[in-house]
Amino acid sequence: MTARKPLARAAADFAAGRIALAGFVLLALLLLAALFAPWISPQNPYDLAQLDLLDSRLAPGARSAAGGIYWLGTDDQGRDMLSAILYGLRTSVAVGLVSTLCGLAIGVSLGLAAAWFGGWLDALVMRLADLQLSFPSILIALVLLAVLGQGIDKIILALVAVQWAYYARTARATALVERRKDYIEAATSLALSHARILLRHLLPNCLPPLIVLATVQVAAAITLEATLSFLGLGLPITEPSLGLLISNGFNYLLSGHYWISFFPGIALLAAVVSINLVADRLRDVLNPQLRQ
Amino acid sequence: MLAVMSLLVFAGVYAVGNPMDILVNPQSDQREMARAAAALGLDRPLLEQYFIFLRHAAAGDLGKSFAFNVPAIGLILERMPATLELATAAMLIAVILGIPLGLWAGLKPGSAAGKSIMAGSILGFSLPTFWVGLMLIMVFSVTLGWLPSAGRGPTANLLGIPVSFLSLEGWRHLILPAANLALFNLALVIRLARAGTREAMLQDYVRFARAKGLTETRIVGVHVLKNVLVPIVTVVGVEFGSVIAFAVVTESIFAWPGMGKLLIDSINVLDRPVIVGYLCIVVTLFVAINFVVDLAYSWLDPRVRLGETGS
Numbered sequence: 001m002t003a004r005k006p007l008a009r010a011a012a013d014f015a016a017g018r019i020a021l022a023g024f025v026l027l028a029l030l031l032l033a034a035l036f037a038p039w040i041s042p043q044n045p046y047d048l049a050q051l052d053l054l055d056s057r058l059a060p061g062a063r064s065a066a067g068g069i070y071w072l073g074t075d076d077q078g079r080d081m082l083s084a085i086l087y088g089l090r091t092s093v094a095v096g097l098v099s100t101l102c103g104l105a106i107g108v109s110l111g112l113a114a115a116w117f118g119g120w121l122d123a124l125v126m127r128l129a130d131l132q133l134s135f136p137s138i139l140i141a142l143v144l145l146a147v148l149g150q151g152i153d154k155i156i157l158a159l160v161a162v163q164w165a166y167y168a169r170t171a172r173a174t175a176l177v178e179r180r181k182d183y184i185e186a187a188t189s190l191a192l193s194h195a196r197i198l199l200r201h202l203l204p205n206c207l208p209p210l211i212v213l214a215t216v217q218v219a220a221a222i223t224l225e226a227t228l229s230f231l232g233l234g235l236p237i238t239e240p241s242l243g244l245l246i247s248n249g250f251n252y253l254l255s256g257h258y259w260i261s262f263f264p265g266i267a268l269l270a271a272v273v274s275i276n277l278v279a280d281r282l283r284d285v286l287n288p289q290l291r292q
Numbered sequence: 293m294l295a296v297m298s299l300l301v302f303a304g305v306y307a308v309g310n311p312m313d314i315l316v317n318p319q320s321d322q323r324e325m326a327r328a329a330a331a332l333g334l335d336r337p338l339l340e341q342y343f344i345f346l347r348h349a350a351a352g353d354l355g356k357s358f359a360f361n362v363p364a365i366g367l368i369l370e371r372m373p374a375t376l377e378l379a380t381a382a383m384l385i386a387v388i389l390g391i392p393l394g395l396w397a398g399l400k401p402g403s404a405a406g407k408s409i410m411a412g413s414i415l416g417f418s419l420p421t422f423w424v425g426l427m428l429i430m431v432f433s434v435t436l437g438w439l440p441s442a443g444r445g446p447t448a449n450l451l452g453i454p455v456s457f458l459s460l461e462g463w464r465h466l467i468l469p470a471a472n473l474a475l476f477n478l479a480l481v482i483r484l485a486r487a488g489t490r491e492a493m494l495q496d497y498v499r500f501a502r503a504k505g506l507t508e509t510r511i512v513g514v515h516v517l518k519n520v521l522v523p524i525v526t527v528v529g530v531e532f533g534s535v536i537a538f539a540v541v542t543e544s545i546f547a548w549p550g551m552g553k554l555l556i557d558s559i560n561v562l563d564r565p566v567i568v569g570y571l572c573i574v575v576t577l578f579v580a581i582n583f584v585v586d587l588a589y590s591w592l593d594p595r596v597r598l599g600e601t602g603s
Contacts, residue, residue: 136534138541139574146559146567223420227541230422231556246423250545258430265423273418 013285023277030271034090041083046238075248075260084245085267091241093271095152096222099159104214106160107167112198112206114168115175126172129165137162137224145233155234159221170213174206208286215279219272226268242268368551368569375550378542379535381466382473387528390478394485395512395520401490409482416479421538425472425545432468439468469546473539477531484527488520495519522592529585533578 015021033040074080114122132140144158178184179202187197226243228234230250235241240248242264249261397409432439492498493516501511540552547553551570558566 134578136537138534139537142540142555142559143567143571219418226420227422231541231544233556233559243422246426250426253426253430254434258434261423261426262430265420265426268420268423269418272420273415276414276418 017281020281023274027274034093037086037090041086043083045079045084088242088245096218099156100218103160103163107164108171111168111171115172129168132165178205212283219275371551381470385474386477390481394482398486398489413479413482422541469542473542492516492519
C-alpha cells in the first residue's frame, strides 16, 4: 500500500483504464450539457413564441425560416431537436439522480439498521426486500403509477420504490461482515452510541459496494423512467424527458421522419453506456481484493 | 353519449368506493404467495388457497371490464396466448443464440470474436429496449420494407389455442417483436454461458476427460455444457417472468395484441378490473414459473436434492 491519500489513489487507479476514462469524459460532458441546457441550447423548446410551425419536421441540417440551422432536425411542432434533447437530458438525469439518492438513503438506513439490531426488524425488512425483488421492477413501477397517476414526484416515488431493496440487501450483507471486525468491537467497548457507531464507523466501511451499485442504478433508473414515459405513464407532457421525446417521434417513424426518435435515443444510450462504463471501473477500483 | 356518461359515473363510483381496498387486498395475497414461493418453494395449501381466491375474484370481485363490458379475466386470458407465444419465442432466441455465443466467448476469451461477443453483450444490457424496438421498425419495416411493423398476423388453431408460428406470415410478424424482447436476455445468457464455460474448463473433470482422450467436441458439448446449463436454466426460468412483464413495452411498440398492451390500454382508461385481473394472472404465472424452475433445478443438479434447498 502506498501512502497516497485514498481518494487520489482511487482517482489514479480509475484513470488507468482507458475505456472507463472515455466513459467518464463522455458522462462529464453529458452532465454539463444537462446542467447548462438553458444557456447552451439554441432555443427554449418549450417557449411557444420561439417555435415556428413552418419549420416542423425538418430533416437534420435543414435551415430554419429565420436562417439558423437545425443540426438534428425539428419535431412536429417545429421544435429544434438538439434543444429538446438537452432539456430532456436535464429532466432524465435529474429524475435518475434524485430517485437514486432517495432510494439509497432509505435502503441503506433500513439495511444498516437490520444488520445492527437484527431480530424482528431484520426479518421484516428482508422479507419486504425479498418480496420486492421477486417482481420485475417495471411491473412494480407500472402498478404504482397506475394507482398514483402522473407527475414528476410520482415517478420519483415509483423509482425509489423499485430501488430501495437493492441497497437494503447490499448494505445489510456488507454490514453483517463488517460488524464482526475489531474496529466495531473497539467502538462498542468505548460505549459509543448506536447512532455514532452506525454512521461514523460502520457506514463508511460499507460504502464501496453501495457506490458501485448506486452508479449502476442511476443508469437503470434513467432507462426505466424513459420506458415509463414512452408508455405514457411517466412524466407529463410539460416536463418532457428523453423517453417522451422518443415516444413523440414514434408517431412519425412510419413516415420516414426517423430523427425525432433516433437522436433522443442516442442521447439516452450515451448516458446509460457512459454511466455503466464508469460503474464497471469503479467496481474494480473499489474492490481491494483485485488490487493485489 | 349515455354510454359514456354511465361509464364515467360507474368509474367515479368505483373510484369513490375506495379503490385502494380493491388494489391492496389481492396484492397482499400475491405478496403472501410471492413470499411463500421465494422462501419455501411452493406448498400446496397456499396454492389452493390462491386458486380459491382467484375463482372468487373471477366470479364476483373483479366484475366486468369498463371498456369492453365483458368479464375482465376472460378478456385477459383471451390475450394470454399471444403474450406467451411472444415471450417463449424471445426466450428461445436468447437461449439458442446465447449459449453457443457464450461458449465461444468462454473458450476463446482473448480472440477478436470473443471480445466482440462480449462488447455486444454489454451493449445489449445498455440499450433501452423500447428504443431498439423503434429502430428495428425503422430499419426492417420502413427503410427495407421486409417485415410488417405491427400486429400479429393470421393465427391458426393448435389444440384450441390460437398461435401464429405455424404460418410464414405469422413468423414475419413474430420475428421483430421477439428479437426485440430477446435482446436483454440474450446478453444475459451470453454472460452466464461465458462465465460458466471459463470456470468449467479449469475443473478437474475436464482435465480428466482430456486425459481420457475424449474429443474436444465431446468435452465441450457434454461435460462443459451440462455444468454451464445449471445457472442458465435458473436464470432463464426466473427471467421468463420478467420477459412477460417487459412484453408490456414490446407489445405497445409492435401493437402485438397481448396482455401487456391490454394492461397499458386499461391503465390509460382506468379500467381497474382489468388491471387487477392482469396482476392476479401475472402473479399466478410467476408462482408457477418459480415452481417449474425449482423442479428443473433439482433435476439438473443432484446436489440440490440432497442438501439444503437451493435458493
